[in-house]
Amino acid sequence: MADIVRIGRRHLATEGAAALSLRAVARDLGVVSSAVYRYVASRDELLTLLVIAGYDELGDEVDAALAKVDPDDHRGRLVAIGTAVRTWAVREPAMYALLFGSPVPGYHAPAERTTGPGTRVIGALADVWARAHAAGRLRVPEQPPVPAALAASFAAVRRELGLELPDQALARGVLVWAALFGCVSFEVFGQYGPDSFGDPAALFAHQLQVLADTVGLPPTR
Amino acid sequence: MADIVRIGRRHLATEGAAALSLRAVARDLGVVSSAVYRYVASRDELLTLLVIAGYDELGDEVDAALAKVDPDDHRGRLVAIGTAVRTWAVREPAMYALLFGSPVPGYHAPAERTTGPGTRVIGALADVWARAHAAGRLRVPEQPPVPAALAASFAAVRRELGLELPDQALARGVLVWAALFGCVSFEVFGQYGPDSFGDPAALFAHQLQVLADTVGLPPTR
DNA sequence: AAGAAAGCAAGAGCAGTGCTCTCTGTTGTG
DNA sequence: CACAACAGAGAGCACTGCTCTTGCTTTCTT
Numbered sequence: 001m002a003d004i005v006r007i008g009r010r011h012l013a014t015e016g017a018a019a020l021s022l023r024a025v026a027r028d029l030g031v032v033s034s035a036v037y038r039y040v041a042s043r044d045e046l047l048t049l050l051v052i053a054g055y056d057e058l059g060d061e062v063d064a065a066l067a068k069v070d071p072d073d074h075r076g077r078l079v080a081i082g083t084a085v086r087t088w089a090v091r092e093p094a095m096y097a098l099l100f101g102s103p104v105p106g107y108h109a110p111a112e113r114t115t116g117p118g119t120r121v122i123g124a125l126a127d128v129w130a131r132a133h134a135a136g137r138l139r140v141p142e143q144p145p146v147p148a149a150l151a152a153s154f155a156a157v158r159r160e161l162g163l164e165l166p167d168q169a170l171a172r173g174v175l176v177w178a179a180l181f182g183c184v185s186f187e188v189f190g191q192y193g194p195d196s197f198g199d200p201a202a203l204f205a206h207q208l209q210v211l212a213d214t215v216g217l218p219p220t221r
Numbered sequence: 222m223a224d225i226v227r228i229g230r231r232h233l234a235t236e237g238a239a240a241l242s243l244r245a246v247a248r249d250l251g252v253v254s255s256a257v258y259r260y261v262a263s264r265d266e267l268l269t270l271l272v273i274a275g276y277d278e279l280g281d282e283v284d285a286a287l288a289k290v291d292p293d294d295h296r297g298r299l300v301a302i303g304t305a306v307r308t309w310a311v312r313e314p315a316m317y318a319l320l321f322g323s324p325v326p327g328y329h330a331p332a333e334r335t336t337g338p339g340t341r342v343i344g345a346l347a348d349v350w351a352r353a354h355a356a357g358r359l360r361v362p363e364q365p366p367v368p369a370a371l372a373a374s375f376a377a378v379r380r381e382l383g384l385e386l387p388d389q390a391l392a393r394g395v396l397v398w399a400a401l402f403g404c405v406s407f408e409v410f411g412q413y414g415p416d417s418f419g420d421p422a423a424l425f426a427h428q429l430q431v432l433a434d435t436v437g438l439p440p441t442r
Numbered sequence: 443a444a445g446a447a448a449g450c451a452a453g454a455g456c457a458g459t460g461c462t463c464t465c466t467g468t469t470g471t472g
Numbered sequence: 473c474a475c476a477a478c479a480g481a482g483a484g485c486a487c488t489g490c491t492c493t494t495g496c497t498t499t500c501t502t
Contacts, residue, residue, distance in 0.1 A: 015327075016323075016327065018239035019327065021487085021488065021489085022490090023488065031452090032451065032452055033489085034451075034453080034490080034491080097324070098323075100412065101318075102238070102318030102322025103410055115414070144427060144434070147420070147423035150419075150420060150423055150424055150427070152419060153418045171427055171428075171431075175400070175404065178404045178428070182402055182404065185399075185403065186398075190324065191402070196377075197371065198370070198373060199370040199374070203368075203374075206365060207392075207396045209365035210393060210396055211396075219364065219365075242458085244459065244460080252479095252480070253480065254459095254460085255461080255463090255483095256480045258460095259478085259479065259480075
């Protein structure tokens with residue numbers, strides 16, 4: 001099993017998710033294709049294993065980055081999370097694409113196995129905001145107003161994550177979350193255009209600072 | 222040719238990009254597979270045609286939305302662009318995934334044919350910011366400072382697009398651009414989680430307002 | 443220790459894919 | 473009327489996911 005996942009990861013990195021082939025994995029394993037089906041039910045099952053492995057690895061990287069930052073340095077923790085995500089994504093673009101890119105057609109990740117590891121990053125972000133808010137160091141703006149239609153959903157999110165955040169902060173938290181991955185995706189997927197920005201790390205660092213302002217974390221420049 | 226692209230679009234919408242098959246298109250066309258190769262050199266060529274068609278359609282939608290908004294209502298124009306992008310993306314998720322999701326493995330869009338239609342949205346956004354700035358209605362913040370490493374790239378972008386924007390505004394413009402598509406991608410690709418937000422349109426509308434603030438467009442609430 | 447049961451891999455096979463090649467029939471043009 | 477261009481058919485190669493049967497080896501049980 002470990003060998004299959006390991007070789008699968010290598011193929012994912014070199015060929016991409018859609019080109020991931022159980023037969024090729026079997027070849028590299030020195031075994032006939034049908035033998036692999038004894039351990040992995042299907043190609044989708046292998047994808048699921050890789051998805052879980054990817055979420056786990058990303059979560060570990062984020063946690064490792066957070067371990068080096070003072071828990072009360074909220075802005076520093078947001079920067080650490082963002083930087084860890086970007087660094088990992090640039091190093092493992094195929095894995096990043098599998099997790100955060102277009103869904104693989106015909107494949108649906110089984111929620112009961114992937115939501116756990118899949119929510120570690122947003123969990124870390126939410127934790128930063130919750131701590132900042134608890135410390136009275138989260139500037140919660142009043143404008144623009146949060147649409148009333150979102151009140152129920154926000155209440156559910158608050159309940160589910162056990163978060164103590166006003167709607168305004170929650171809304172901006174969601175935006176910053178999406179924006180963060182939007183920036184990473186643009187870079188990893190080449191949306192900025194060929195060689196548009198010579199130093200994408202510097203661009204991303206600046207974007208993180210602006211996003212920290214957006215979510216209401218006080219500047220510590 | 223038109224039939225091939227039309228059927229290809231339909232397959233893209235129903236099966237997804239990676240499952241796009243020239244043979245299936247040929248079947249639907251009532252013709253043997255090799256006959257299609259007379260018109261389309263390869264599967265990648267068909268993908269390119271679809272990419273161009275998608276960029277064109279999105280660009281047309283954005284332009285149509287902009288036509289209904291006062292050219293001096295800069296904030297309204299940003300909202301119009303964002304809403305048009307989101308509406309189109311929700312309606313055509315497969316096409317959106319092809320254009321803005323993970324790159325199809327092994328496929329590289331020929332820049333000389335796709336950059337033109339592919340830059341219409343960012344062109345429209347840049348136009349909004351340029352007009353707002355020319356009218357003195359773009360609040361350009363001083364914090365956080367733009368990294369010096371980006372000066373050269375920004376100068377190149379300014380030159381290439383013929384933009385009259387200070388680095389600060391340009392940097393935030395790029396961020397808002399990426400964040401906008403990040404929000405749309407999160408919704409279309411289901412990253413928010415299953416049925417997290419009952420009214421994603423309302424969420425997106427709020428996000429657009431915050432992003433308008435981020436880029437420095439004055440509130441017209 | 444002997445036999446049964448489980449585990450494991452091989453191989454053939456089906457239906458699908460992209461793509462190339464050759465062959466035939468049609469159509470337009472000088 | 474002849475010739476060239478065009479269009480499609482069909483076979484074929486190497487690949488894919490996946491299933492089924494066959495046979496060997498290891499392990500467990502009596």
